[in-house]
Amino acid sequence: MADLSVNFAGVKFRNPIFTSSMTFGWSGEALKKAGLAGAGGVVCKSIGSPAETFEHPRCGRMVLYRYNGMPIGMQNNEIFSTVNLDKWLDTELKIVGEGGARNVVSIVANPDPADTAELARKVADTGLVDLFELNVSCPMPAAGVGMNIGKEPSLVAAQVAAVKKAVPEIPLMPKLTPNISDIEPIARACEDAGADAIAATNSIQALAGVDVETGRPLLPAFGGYSGPAVHPIMLRIVAQIARAVKIPISGIGGVSTWKHAVEMMMVGATTVQVGTAVMWRGYQVIGDILQGMESFMKRKGYRSPEEFVGIALPHITTTEEMAKLPPVVSAVDPDLCIGCGNCIKVCGYDAVEMKDDKTVRMLIDNCDGCGLCVQSCPTQAISLIDKAEALAQADAMIG
Ligand SMILES: Cc1cc2nc3c(=O)[nH]c(=O)nc-3n(C[C@H](O)[C@H](O)[C@H](O)COP(=O)(O)O)c2cc1C
Structure with a gap:
């Protein structure tokens, strides 16, 4: 077994994969199972809401979003735990460590930072916390909590500073909201206020859908959207x-495969949290991700996951710089083309035509080099090549 351990915010984790704060995290037994399945860290369901404990059971609150029948995302309106803080400290928290994962405790930022600090101190006094995650990002918050704090740099900074002052000995990781136009000032405010790490991010505010027969929304309030569909958005935010x-x-x-996890690390994450995928597929997904990451590291000769953290970042440029890259056009390999016509359907430039022999021809002058036909071809018969090269090839054929 390769060494997958990482140092994160001053804590050594046996590997970079955590389960994120979500439904099953209300239970110490469930977090123990996630640890036994191999997770490096487990984050509990956010605890310490200023509101009274939510009654159990609650109203329906999760809706899958499907494309062609396959779930690609999920809206939840879960808010916080139904277990009250004292009961959770006395029972659930004590079991978590038996799974072997580091204990990451997600606490709810209360409207008054002094209350959040008091909550953190109380939880820290159990001696069972390896790292605090500070929830300033719930996407369906009551007044003064969740993303109502997380969208304002000064409010986030006040929370971070208060908790760091009250509990300097435990590293602190505010969990940010994606529901803002510019994440950078928030991240910088966290760092300046003394945060040891950043968790990025909570789910994206959404409306699950509308029942077109009744005209009613599938869930009657905006909630948080998560799962594979959000992954590219989160990559951008982490970068x-x-x-x-x-x-x-x-x-x-949206992390559900080892590749997603490695991508997340390549754009700058040192650890990666998995939420919806565990809800959909069970704890086994953690082992699958770890196995995949290990094989990848062996194949590429990496000795530590830390070696590929951030390696994609220098290659992310601006739209202006991208526009200066040399033009490309599509080229088809007739031996691989099966004449399905997908490329003709998706082309917005009339740059593909079907030949009599039921393979396609690219019209170089029409092609704008967007690459959608390459992505849509089921047999990888199309590739993007330098336009100058394509013209030379065409000349050679005429000659
Ligand atoms: C049902 C559900 C409950 C969640 N509860 C919390 C929570 O209590 N605290 C929190 O910080 N994030 C919570 N989240 C957000 C997740 O931890 C995670 O940030 C988000 O779902 C994106 O990751 P994913 O696509 O891997 O699920 C919840 C997500 C879901 C789906």
Whole structure:
């Protein structure tokens, strides 16, 4: 077994994969199972809401979003735990460590930072916390909590500073909201206020859908959207944060395969959290991700996951710089083309035509080099090549 351990916010984790704060995290037994399945860290369901404990059971609150029948995302309106803080400290928290994972405790930022600090101190006094995650990002918050704090740099900074002052001995990782236009000032405010790491991010505010027969929304309030569909958005956010701050990042959002996890690390995350995928597929997904990451590391000769943290960042440029790259056009390999016509359907430039022999021909002058036909071809018969090269090839054929 390769050494997958990482140092994150001053804590050594046996590997970079955590389960994120979500439904099953209300239970110590469930977090223990996630640890036994191999997770390096487990984050509990956010605890310490200023509101009274939510009654159990609650109203329906999760809706899958499907494309062609396959779930690609999920809206939840879960808010916080139904277990009250004292009961959770006395029972659930004590079991978590038996799974072997580091104990990452997600606490809810209360409207008054002094209350959040008091909550953190109380939880820290159990001696069972390896790392605090500070929830300033719930996407369906009551007044003064969740993303109502997380969208304002000064409010986030006040929370971070208060908790760091009250509990200096435990590293602190605020969990940010993606529901803002510019994440960088928030990330910098966290770093300046003394945060040891950043968790990026909570789910994206959404409306699950509408029942067109009744005209009613599938869930009657905006909630948080998560799962594979959000992954590219979260990659962008993690990359932006990685360029803005020096503190390490725990990347979250749509991770369900080892490749997603490695991508997240390559854009700057040192650890990666998995949420919806565990809800959909069980704890086994953690082992699958770890196995895949290990094989990848062996194949590429990496000795530590830390070696590929951030390696994609220098290659992310601006739209202006991208526009200066040399033009490309599509080229088809007739031996691989099966004449399905997908490329003709998706082409927005009339640059593909079907030949009599039921293979396609690219019309170089029409092709704008967008690459959608390459992505849509089921047999990888199309590739993008330098336009100058394509013209030379065409000349040679005529000659
Ligand atoms: C049902 C559900 C409950 C969640 N509860 C919390 C929570 O209590 N605290 C929190 O910080 N994030 C919570 N989240 C957000 C997740 O931890 C995670 O940030 C988000 O779902 C994106 O990751 P994913 O696509 O891997 O699920 C919840 C997500 C879901 C789906």
